[in-house]
Amino acid sequence: MTVAADSVTSLVQSVDWLTIAPPTVAALTALVVLVADLFVPERRKPLLGAVTIAGLAAALLCLVPLREGDRSTFCLTSDPGTCSYTADHFTLAIQFLVLGGALLTAVLSLTETRRRLPAGEYWFLLLCSAAGAALLPASRDLATLVVALEVASLPAFALVGLKRGDRRSSEAALKFFLSSVTATAVTLLGVSFVYAATGSLHLAQVAAGLEEVPGQLGTLATAGVALTLVGFAFKTAAVPFHFWVPDTYAGAPLPVAGYLSVVGKAVGFTGLILVTVVAFPGYADVWGPAVAVLAALTMTAGNAAALRQRPERHGSAVRLLAWSSVGQAGYLLVPVAAAAYSSDDQIGATVAYALMYAVVNLGAFAVAALVARSRPANRVADYRGLYATSPLAALAMAFFLLCLAGLPPGVIGLFAKVTVFSSAVDAGLGWLAVVMGVNVVIALSYYLRWTALLFRAPAGAVEAPADRRRTPAPVTVAIALTAAVGVVLSGYPQLVLRFAADTLF
Numbered sequence: 001m002t003v004a005a006d007s008v009t010s011l012v013q014s015v016d017w018l019t020i021a022p023p024t025v026a027a028l029t030a031l032v033v034l035v036a037d038l039f040v041p042e043r044r045k046p047l048l049g050a051v052t053i054a055g056l057a058a059a060l061l062c063l064v065p066l067r068e069g070d071r072s073t074f075c076l077t078s079d080p081g082t083c084s085y086t087a088d089h090f091t092l093a094i095q096f097l098v099l100g101g102a103l104l105t106a107v108l109s110l111t112e113t114r115r116r117l118p119a120g121e122y123w124f125l126l127l128c129s130a131a132g133a134a135l136l137p138a139s140r141d142l143a144t145l146v147v148a149l150e151v152a153s154l155p156a157f158a159l160v161g162l163k164r165g166d167r168r169s170s171e172a173a174l175k176f177f178l179s180s181v182t183a184t185a186v187t188l189l190g191v192s193f194v195y196a197a198t199g200s201l202h203l204a205q206v207a208a209g210l211e212e213v214p215g216q217l218g219t220l221a222t223a224g225v226a227l228t229l230v231g232f233a234f235k236t237a238a239v240p241f242h243f244w245v246p247d248t249y250a251g252a253p254l255p256v257a258g259y260l261s262v263v264g265k266a267v268g269f270t271g272l273i274l275v276t277v278v279a280f281p282g283y284a285d286v287w288g289p290a291v292a293v294l295a296a297l298t299m300t301a302g303n304a305a306a307l308r309q310r311p312e313r314h315g316s317a318v319r320l321l322a323w324s325s326v327g328q329a330g331y332l333l334v335p336v337a338a339a340a341y342s343s344d345d346q347i348g349a350t351v352a353y354a355l356m357y358a359v360v361n362l363g364a365f366a367v368a369a370l371v372a373r374s375r376p377a378n379r380v381a382d383y384r385g386l387y388a389t390s391p392l393a394a395l396a397m398a399f400f401l402l403c404l405a406g407l408p409p410g411v412i413g414l415f416a417k418v419t420v421f422s423s424a425v426d427a428g429l430g431w432l433a434v435v436m437g438v439n440v441v442i443a444l445s446y447y448l449r450w451t452a453l454l455f456r457a458p459a460g461a462v463e464a465p466a467d468r469r470r471t472p473a474p475v476t477v478a479i480a481l482t483a484a485v486g487v488v489l490s491g492y493p494q495l496v497l498r499f500a501a502d503t504l505f
Contacts, residue, residue: 015073015074016071016072016073018062018065018066018071019066019071019072019073019085019087019138020073020085020138021059021062022059022060022062022063022095022099022134023059023095023131023132023134023135023138024131025055025058025059025062026055026056026059026099026102026127026130026131026134027127027128027131028055029051029052029054029055029056029058029059029127030055030123030124030127030128030131032051032055033048033051033052033055033120033123033124033127034120034124036048036051036120037119037120037121037123037124040120045113045114045119045120046110046113046114046119048113048119048120048123049106049109049110049113049119049123051123052106052123052126052127053103053106053107055127056099056102056103056106056127056130057103059099059130059134060096060099060100060103063092063095063096063099066087066092067092070086070087070088070089071086071087072085072086072087072140073085082202082205083140083202084139084140084141084143084144084202085135085138085139085140085144086138086140087138090137090273090347090351091137091138093137093351093355093499093500094136094137094266094270094351095134095137095138097262097263097266097351097354097355097358098130098133098134098137098263098266098267099130099133099134100358101259101262101263101266101358101362102126102127102129102130102133102259102263104258104362104366104478104481104482105126105255105256105258105259105262105263105362106123106126107474107477107478107481108254108255108258108362108365108366108369108474108475108478109122109126109253109255109474110472110474111369111472111474111475112253112254112255112369116163117162117163117253118162118164121158121162122159122162124155125155125156125158125159125162126155126159126259128151128154128155129151129152129153129154129155129156129159129259129263130152130263131151132148132149132150132151132152132153132155132267133148133152133263133266133267135147135148135151135152136148136149136152136267136270136271137270137274139274140202140203140204140274140278141201141202141203142191142194142195142201142202142203142206142228142275142279143191143201145203145271145274145275146184146187146188146191146231149184149187149231149232149235149267149271150184152263152264152267153180153184153235153264153267156176156256156259156260156264157173157176157177157180158173159252159253159256159259160172160173160176160248160251160252160256160260161173161174162253162256163251163252163253166251168247168250168251169251169252169253170251171247171251172247172248172249172250172251172252173248173251173252175244175247175248176244176248179234179241179243179244180234180235180244183230183231183233183234183235183241184231186227186230186231187227187228187230187231187232189227190223190224190225190226190227190228190229190230190231191224191228192224193220193221193223193224193227194206194210194221194224194225194228194279195224196217196220196224197209197210197213197217197220197221197224198210198213198221203274203275203278203279204278206279206280207278207279207280207281207282210225210279210280210282210283211282221283222283222286225280225283225286225287226286226287226290228275228280229272229275229276229287229290229291231271232268232269232271232272232275233268233272233294234268235264235265235267235268235269235271235272236265236268236269236272236329236332236333237265237268237298237325237326237329238294238295238297238298238329238330238333239294239297239298239301239302239326239330240297242298242301242302242326242329245322245323245325245326246305246319246322246323248260248322249261249318249319249321249322249325250316250318250319250322254318254365254368254369254372254378255365255369257318257321257322257365258361258362258365258366261321261322261325261361261362261365262357262358262361262362263358265325265329265332265354266354266358269332269333269336269350269354272291272336273336273347273350276291276336276339276340277336277339277347284339284340284341285340287340288337288339288340288341289337289340291333291336291337291340292334292337292340292429292432294330294333294337295330295331295333295334295336295337295432295436296330296432296435297330298326298327298329298330298333299327299328299329299330299331299435299436299439300330300435300439301326301327302323302324302325302326302327302328302329302330303323303324303327303439303442303443303446304442305323305326306320306323306324306326306327306443306446307442307445307446309323309380309446310380310449314379314381315379315380315381316377316378316379316380317368317371317378317379317380317382317383318368318378320380320446320450321361321364321365321368324404324443324446324447325361327439327443328357328361328404330436330439331353331417331420331436331439332350332353332354332357332420334349334420334421334423334424334429334432334436335347335348335349335350335353335420335423335424336350337424337427337429337432338423338424338426338427338429339427340427341427341428341429342423342426342427342428346423346426346427348419348497348500349416349419349420349422349423349500350420351500352415352416352419352496352497352499352500353416353417353419353420355496355499355500356403356412356413356415356416356489356496357404357416359412359482359485359486359489360399360400360403360404360410360412360413360482360486361400361404362478362482363396363397363399363400363478363479363482363483363486364397364400364401364404366475366478366479366482367393367396367397367400367479369475369478370390370393370471370475370479371383371386371393373472380450380453381453383397383450383453383454384453384454384456384458385454385455385456385457385458386454387454387455388457388458389458390471392479393479394454394455396479396480396482396483397451397454398451398454398455399483399486399487400482400483400486401447401448401450401451402447402451403486403490404443404447405440405443405444405447405448406440407444407447407448409487409490410486410490411490411491411493412486412489412490412493412496413490415493415496415497416493416496417440419497420436421433421436421437424436
């Protein structure tokens with residue numbers, strides 16, 4: 001009886017409700033929206049958007065009391081290595097990014113849900129995905145990590161295909177779903193190999209177990225490490241797992257494309273960081289060179305494809321942003337690769353770059369949503385002369401593009417790129433720093449070309465400026481908010497750099 005009682009006691013896990021509040025609030029808000037959608041009349045559906053925004057704002061506020069120190073919950077024993085959920089500085093930084101990105105997406109989506117998207121389903125799916133994205137950075141065992149990854153991803157498939165009757169949207173959702181399911185299956189196979197080799201799923205215990213793997217299990221452990229990385233490489237849109245990106249972004253509603261480019265990417269990078277730096281540090285000689293090569297291929301392929309979206313070739317603005325996001329993913333991979341070669345913490349560089357990228361990329365998608373109202377094709381050529389009709393939107397778009405290019409006045413983009421570049425140099429990856437430098441120059445071509453197009457004379461007769469009251473207030477708020485944050489961070493980039501520098505494990 002004593003043995004049985006002790007076994008039962010060991011399975012009772014402590015639960016700190018304040019620690020798990022951010023994803024919990026988002027999930028509870030999703031349930032409220034789902035139930036309310038059954039009873040709210042059609043003319044009252046916009047209230048669901050207000051509830052969603054309030055829920056995401058409340059989830060963000062729940063991060064404030066967690067700043068004091070690291071907190072863990074769902075622990076089997078008093079050993080921190082047996083806890084499944086940990087709220088440290090890294091967790092809070094990523095949760096701030098994903099919940100803030102989801103909040104901006106919700107603001108930008110208010111107009112879309114009133115026009116052609118089913119409001120109840122849309123808000124429920126967005127909140128579910130945000131809850132999974134907020135859970136993932138706190139996950140400290142492989143089972144929770146995979147579950148959080150799927151909770152963040154599965155609603156995203158439906159969000160992409162939510163434009164009913166749109167063939168491109170359905171096709172994009174199907175491609176996204178099939179490729180993601182395949183990557184997840186490979187990842188689960190890798191996790192099973194790692195568990196077989198180490199006997200544990202907790203990241204800290206996996207790291208210790210891999211150091212002592214018997215010789216006959218070495219090959220199994222190596223295969224497990226490699227396969228586990230595949231799913232996260234897919235989520236980061238790393239080459240050659242990037243093929244879903246352009247079609248998915250082009251077919252999805254614009255707010256959803258912006259959400260995938262920021263929150264979806266953050267989910268992938270967070271998982272990749274946790275499995276490499278926390279769970280597999282002893283196999284840095286396996287994943288380090290692989291991630292470095294992926295970084296070089298990803299930034300090169302993304303920028304090369306973005307160059308093809310020329311105005312004279314009827315290039316798509318959304319596809320250009322999609323390929324740009326692939327190129328940016330290559331930069332984000334550089335510090336992860338550097339972490340395998342340097343004892344200094346390099347993860348802060350990835351977090352700083354991700355925070356900068358999230359702000360300006362969502363701003364660029366907000367301007368794209370504004371242009372798409374009058375030019376549904378949303379070609380790059382449609383932005384010609386935007387300054388003549390919408391000067392503030394044109395100035396904001398120019399600022400976002402210059403931030404992505406790393407040019408003044410987008411100082412935050414320049415600082416983020418320098419931080420990533422320095423991480424490669426400090427880790428002895430000079431060749432990767434050279435590849436990054438070449439790609440930054442290549443990217444300048446299409447970013448500056450698009451920026452110049454905003455201020456050129458329109459091809460036809462100049463139309464009278466549209467009545468400002470016709471510009472949806474949510475879109476205006478999204479553009480103004482992202483531009484304001486970008487300007488503040490460009491004036492004081494140390495704010496992000498110092499914040500990200502504390503993301504140690």
